[in-house]
Structures are given as structure tokens and as C-alpha cells.
Amino acid sequence: MERELLLLGLLQKEEMHGYQLHEFIDSFMQTCVDLKKSTAYYLLEKMAKEGYVTRTEEREGNRPPRRVYHLTAAGEECFLALLRQNLASYLPATFAGDTGLTFLDNLPASEAVSLLEQRRAQLAEAVAAIERAPLHTGTLQFMIEHQQVHLQSELAWLDSVIARLSNEE
Amino acid sequence: MERELLLLGLLQKEEMHGYQLHEFIDSFMQTCVDLKKSTAYYLLEKMAKEGYVTRTEEREGNRPPRRVYHLTAAGEECFLALLRQNLASYLPATFAGDTGLTFLDNLPASEAVSLLEQRRAQLAEAVAAIERAPLHTGTLQFMIEHQQVHLQSELAWLDSVIARLSNEE
DNA sequence: CACTGAATAGTCAAATCTGACTATTCAGAA
DNA sequence: TTCTGAATAGTCAGATTTGACTATTCAGTG
Incomplete structure (x- = not known):
């Protein structure tokens, strides 16, 4: 669940495309979470199906098109629910x-x-x-x-x- | 890798059937490792294919047959290699x-x-x-x-x- | 005896996750 | 200008993991 929470949380601050999300996680959170690029795409895809995020194709100049992910209202709700659930529970780590x-x-x-x-x-x-x-x-x-x-x-x-x-x- | 290490290590002490392994892990190590029953069977099966363990069918009295897993010589070697590798490296935990x-x-x-x-x-x-x-x-x-x-x-x-x-x- | 619940022993389809691979654009070097 | 390497943006087949399900045996209860 916490990977979804992370993605939703980042999108909630501002809409982003996949690479941006991945870069952010890799550069600021690499020590604390482990989210591979392909997993991120997989989860974004899944959450799109579930109606928590939407995708829009964008292109800037000649660059290859980007899929920008936006949080929907349902996604916002889901984010808050996951956040509350995460804060309220202790998830043991294994070593x-x-x-x-x-x-x-x-x-x-x-x-x-x-x-x-x-x-x-x-x-x-x-x-x-x-x-x-x-x-x-x-x-x-x-x-x-x-x-x-x-x-x-x-x-x-x-x-x-x-x-x-x-x-x- | 550490799940394989765990299974090989337990079998190295004494041969066991799947349920015994699962029980041991659940009762003595539940706080430290997380290994589901179905994962244990999957890994045992895989390691059997790789030649690290062998299975023998046994039946005691009228009980349903058990598959008892034994460590092979190759398995013993693999165990020691995994053990050295595990001890020598720090694997960060994520929270x-x-x-x-x-x-x-x-x-x-x-x-x-x-x-x-x-x-x-x-x-x-x-x-x-x-x-x-x-x-x-x-x-x-x-x-x-x-x-x-x-x-x-x-x-x-x-x-x-x-x-x-x-x-x- | 017939029945029930716990212990025993797994199977399997589906969900999840990953490594390896493919492409495009662009800045700078040769 | 052609080439190269880094940044950008993903895809996909295969590996792994899991939850839910199926069965058998046995001890004890009514």
C-alpha cells in the first residue's frame, strides 16, 4: 500500500510524468523507499484503471510525448485514506x-x-x-x-x- | 536470497517436510522474517529443480504422504555461499x-x-x-x-x- | 457411532515486481 | 557533420509472491 501512497502523495503536490516521479524518488528518497521504475509505471497504470489518476499526452517541442499523470478527486480521497491508515499503523520491518x-x-x-x-x-x-x-x-x-x-x-x-x-x- | 538461505539453513540442521519448516519459521522467527507457506513451497520446488534439495515421499501410519526435503551436497555448498554473502553485506531495511x-x-x-x-x-x-x-x-x-x-x-x-x-x- | 474442529499438507490462479531491453532527443567532441 | 554518451520515457516477458482454496487424519464430544 505504501507505494501507492507515495505516488498519490507526490501527484497531489503537483502533476508529474513517470520519469519525474522516478527521479524524485531516486534522488530524495532512495535511502527510505525502494520503488523501481517499472513498478512505478505498473502502479500508475493500475491506479489509472481504478480511476485515481488520469493520464494526458503532452508534447513539448520535438521531444517524445509524455504521459502526465493527474490526481482525480477519487485519487485525493484514496490518498487521504491511505495516509490515515499508514500513520495509524506500525508496520514491522524485517531484516x-x-x-x-x-x-x-x-x-x-x-x-x-x-x-x-x-x-x-x-x-x-x-x-x-x-x-x-x-x-x-x-x-x-x-x-x-x-x-x-x-x-x-x-x-x-x-x-x-x-x-x-x-x-x- | 535470504529466504533461500533460511530454508537451506534449516534443512542443513535436519531434514524436514514443508509444514515443519513453516511451523518453525512461524513460531520462532515470526518477528524477524516473513515467509508465507506458499512461498516456502515455491522456493523448495525451485531449489529441488536446481539440485540443492531432494524430495522423498514418506508416509507414517495412515497419514497423508509427506514430502521430506533433504539437503544435497550442492545445497550445502550453496548454503555456505549464501551465508558468507549474507554476513558480508549490509542490506538496508526500508520502512x-x-x-x-x-x-x-x-x-x-x-x-x-x-x-x-x-x-x-x-x-x-x-x-x-x-x-x-x-x-x-x-x-x-x-x-x-x-x-x-x-x-x-x-x-x-x-x-x-x-x-x-x-x-x- | 457420527460429527466437529484443529493439525497436517499442500495447490493454483492471480497479483505484483523486476531486470533487461528499446527508442528518441540533445549537447558536445572529433 | 557524424558520432557518442547522457537524459528522457517507457515496454514487456518472466520471476516471485500471495490469498484463497482443497483434502486428509485424528482426537474428543454428544
């Missing part, structure tokens, strides 16, 4: 990385530690990247702040795991 | 709940706060549930501990968001 930890004892502790140190390096890079993120105005800031809090908590925890495994050796 | 926060300003602050308080209640329940989780032995403990750390960090952050929104009113 792909936890599966590996479950089978840690199938490797020698020293190897496990060195693998987890590679993981740590990537996580540290993600922390650094989010710290570098320009201060965004408005509510986008919440998302970034959440990501910061989360990544820092992840890093501290991973460090404690590595420390314990190192002691066991 | 569906962040999308709603991005569009917070489309609702009156007071409504937003009351919706987020519902979210908070669910999150608090998740925290309580994970605290109640029996101490697991071995490496399953890491997953549970991670979930605890994560949920507590989530709760603290959500509280700070709610507090700030309440002050704005």
Missing part, C-alpha cells in the same frame, strides 16, 4: 541480515568476524552518506532523521555482536 | 511507515498526533511481545536481541516525533 546471524555457528568464529567486518564497513558508509544528506525542509526531514537514528542503532548493535564474537575466539 | 510521515502536513496536526498515537500503541505492543520472548539458546538469540534493540529505538524515535508535533499545535 534480511538477521538470517545470516542465525547460522553463524556454521562458520569458524574468525571467519564470521571478518565477514561481519565487511558488513560493518558498508553500514558505516551508509551512516556517513545519511549524515552528508542536505538538510531537507519540511516533512521529508522526518524520514531522513529516522534513517539516521536507525542506522546509528544498527551500527552500535553490530559492533556489540562483533565484539562478543571476537572475545569467544 | 513503510516513513511514507506516511512524509505527507504529514496534509492532515491537521491534532489528527496526525492521534493517528500516530495508535501507531505507537502497536509498536509498544511489539516491544512488549519481544520482551516476553523466551530466552533462546544459540544464535537465534542474536535475531531476537536485534529485534529488541531495533524496536526500542523505534519507540524512542516515534515518541520524539509525537512530542514535537504536539508542541506545534
